[in-house]
Amino acid sequence: xxxxxxxxxxxxxxxxxxxxxxxxxxxxxxxxxxxxxxxxxxxxxxxxxxxxxxxxxxxxxxxxxxxxxxxxxxxxxxxxxxxxxxxxxxxxxxxxxxxxxxxxxxxxxxxxxxxxxxxxxxxxxxxxxxxxxxxxxxxxxxxxxxxxxxxxxxxxxxxxxxxxxxxxxxxxxxxxxxxxxxxxxxxxxxxxxxxxxxxxxxxxxxxxxxxxxxxxxxxxxxxxxxxxxxxxxxxxxxxxxxxxxxxxxxxxxxxxxxxxxxxxxxxxxxxxxxxxxxxxxxxxxxxxxxxxxxxxxxxxxxxxxxxxxxxxxxxxxxxxxxxxxxxxxxxxxxxxxxxxxxxxxxxxxxxx
Numbered sequence: 001x002x003x004x005x006x007x008x009x010x011x012x013x014x015x016x017x018x019x020x021x022x023x024x025x026x027x028x029x030x031x032x033x034x035x036x037x038x039x040x041x042x043x044x045x046x047x048x049x050x051x052x053x054x055x056x057x058x059x060x061x062x063x064x065x066x067x068x069x070x071x072x073x074x075x076x077x078x079x080x081x082x083x084x085x086x087x088x089x090x091x092x093x094x095x096x097x098x099x100x101x102x103x104x105x106x107x108x109x110x111x112x113x114x115x116x117x118x119x120x121x122x123x124x125x126x127x128x129x130x131x132x133x134x135x136x137x138x139x140x141x142x143x144x145x146x147x148x149x150x151x152x153x154x155x156x157x158x159x160x161x162x163x164x165x166x167x168x169x170x171x172x173x174x175x176x177x178x179x180x181x182x183x184x185x186x187x188x189x190x191x192x193x194x195x196x197x198x199x200x201x202x203x204x205x206x207x208x209x210x211x212x213x214x215x216x217x218x219x220x221x222x223x224x225x226x227x228x229x230x231x232x233x234x235x236x237x238x239x240x241x242x243x244x245x246x247x248x249x250x251x252x253x254x255x256x257x258x259x260x261x262x263x264x265x266x267x268x269x270x271x272x273x274x275x276x277x278x279x280x281x282x283x284x285x286x287x288x289x290x291x292x293x294x295x296x297x298x299x300x301x302x303x304x305x306x307x308x309x310x311x312x313x314x315x316x317x318x319x320x321x322x323x324x325x326x327x328x329x330x331x332x333x334x335x336x337x338x339x340x341x342x343x344x345x346x347x348x349x350x351x352x
Contacts, residue, residue, distance in 0.1 A: 022289075022293075023072070023075075023269075024272070024276070024285055024286065024289035025268075025269045025270075025272040025273050025276065025285070025289075026068055026071065026072060026269060026292070027288070027289035027290075027292030027293050027295075028268075028272040028285050028288035028289045028292050029064070029068065029265060029268040029269055029272065029292065030065070030068060030292035030293075030295040031288040031289070031291040031292035031295060032268060032288070032292075033061045033064045033065050033068075033295070034061070034291075034292070034295040034298050034299055034302075034333075035330065035334075036057065036058050036060070036061035036064075037061045037062070037138065037299060037302065038298075038302045038329060038330055038333050039058055039326070039330075040054070040058045040059065040061060041137040041138065041302065041306050042306075042322070042326050042329065043322065044322075050238065050239065055234050055235075055237075055238035055239075055252055056231075056234060056260070057264070059252055059253055059257075060253075060257065060260065060261045060264055062141075062198075062253060063198070063201045063253055063257055063258055063261035064261050064264055064265045064268075065295075066198040066201035066202050066205065066261075067201050067202070067204055067205035067208070067258070067261055067262050067265045068205060068265060069148060069152065069202055069205060070152070070155070070201070070202040070203065070204060070205020070206040070207075070208070070209070071205040071206070071208055071209050071265075073152045073153075073156065073202075073205075073206070074156050074159075074160075074205065074206040074208075074209035074210050075209050077153065077156045077160075078160075078209070078210065082153065082156065082157075083157075083160075084157070085153055085154070085157065088153035088156070088157070089150070089153060092352070093149075094149065095351075095352045096348075096352040097149045098146070098149060099348050099351050099352045100296070100348050100352070101142065101145045101146055101149070101296075102142075102146075103344055103347060103348050103351070104296060104297045104300045104340075104341075104344055105133075105134075105142050105300060107300075107340075107344070108134075108300040108301075108303060108304055109130055109134050111304050112134050112135055112136055112303070112304060112307055113134075115304070115307050115308050115311055116135055116307060116311055119135040131143060131146075132193055133193070135307065136303035136304070136306065136307040137302070137303050137306045137307070138299065138302075138303055139303065140192040140193050141299065143193045143194075143195075144193065144194070144195050144198065147194070147195035148195050148198075148202065151195050151196075151199070151202075152202055152206075155170060155199070155202055155203050155206050156206050156210070158170060159203065159206050159207050159210050159211070160210050163211070164211070166207075167203060167204075167207050167211075170199060170200060170203035171200060171203070171255075173196075173199055174196065174199045174200040174203075174255050177194075177196040177197070177199065178197075178246050178247060178254075178255070179246055181249075182245070182246050182248055188249040188250075191249045191250075192249070192250065197250065197254070197255070198255075199255070200255040200258045201255065201258045201261065201262075204258050204259070204261075204262045205262070205265075208262065208265075208266065223259075226259035227259045227260055227263050229256070229259070230256055230257055230258065230259040230260035230261075231260055233256040233257065234252070234257055234260065237251050237252055238252055272285050272288070290338065291334055291337075291338055293341070293345075294337050294338045294340075294341035295337075296341075297337045297338075297340050297341040297344060298333050298334060298336075298337030298338070298341075299337075300337075301332075301333050301336050301337045301340065302329070302333045302337075305329055305332060305333060306329075309329075
């Protein structure tokens with residue numbers, strides 16, 4: 001593991017060539033992260049989660065996804081030579097991103113309506129329920145990603161222009177948002193739908209890419225300090241009774257966990273890069289990357305699966321009966337999501 005975390009010889013922090021079309025190692029880490037999402041939504045008691053150290057790995061799934069969102073978008077903007085919002089927010093970019101985020105959900109939303117129609121009969125307009133992600137485990141992800149289409153370019157411009165000072169600016173924006181959220185009593189239901197709660201995670205991802213090769217990006221003492229502080233925060237909020245004054249909602253995945261989530265992401269990329277160089281490893285990476293490219297579709301499929309199982313009362317299983325169910329859900333989501341992703345990806349390309 002020490003070798004995996006060691007600074008690579010080339011200066012990009014990931015050891016990945018910027019000219020390559022897709023980054024299979026990033027996609028492979030996405031595969032691992034979506035597996036973590038499926039596991040975290042399973043019916044596992046809080047005590048068991050703590051004993052299995054979920055706060056340090058399983059709970060990091062969405063923060064890792066946001067870090068990777070920053071990396072891949074920064075790479076894309078850099079290749080396009082983006083230097084202003086008008087450069088970034090082109091018609092092709094907007095249509096491509098919006099279609100890719102909305103298309104799988106357009107398939108899922110009617111299914112969730114059929115499975116649990118009572119959840120849609122609480123007075124809110126159907127359009128609003130659609131835009132807020134409907135019902136089920138992780139529906140908030142849709143509005144967050146739709147907002148990211150407009151906010152990620154802003155983060156990229158801040159960091160590409162201001163460098164390390166830009167990272168401090170992004171941290172200040174996140175901190176101000178959290179203070180205002182607490183001061184004005186914004187409800188947890190509204191808070192979960194806002195991209196700003198992942199501002200720092202995306203910023204770290206963007207900085208991993210745009211900061212590569214800069215002296216300020218290679219300060220081992222600073223990076224180690226941030227990771228240790230992040231781990232300390234996770235320990236305190238997960239294994240003690242302490243409750244922060246400001247980070248009152250989704251405390252265990254709030255922005256102080258981002259340095260640790262970023263380290264897991266980078267370590268995962270380097271591990272798959274190392275594995276890719278081995279004979280059998282290249283096939284493992286290729287399979288994981290293929291599943292990772294379908295991670296967004298897999299995510300929505302798991303929402304449908306868990307919603308259906310909840311309606312059926314499957315969550316009442318106990319003991320070892322849960323393990324075969326979890327394995328079945330994992331296989332169903334991975335295989336079904338990968339198969340469903342093929343026509344959806346083709347349709348997305350045709351539309352955009």
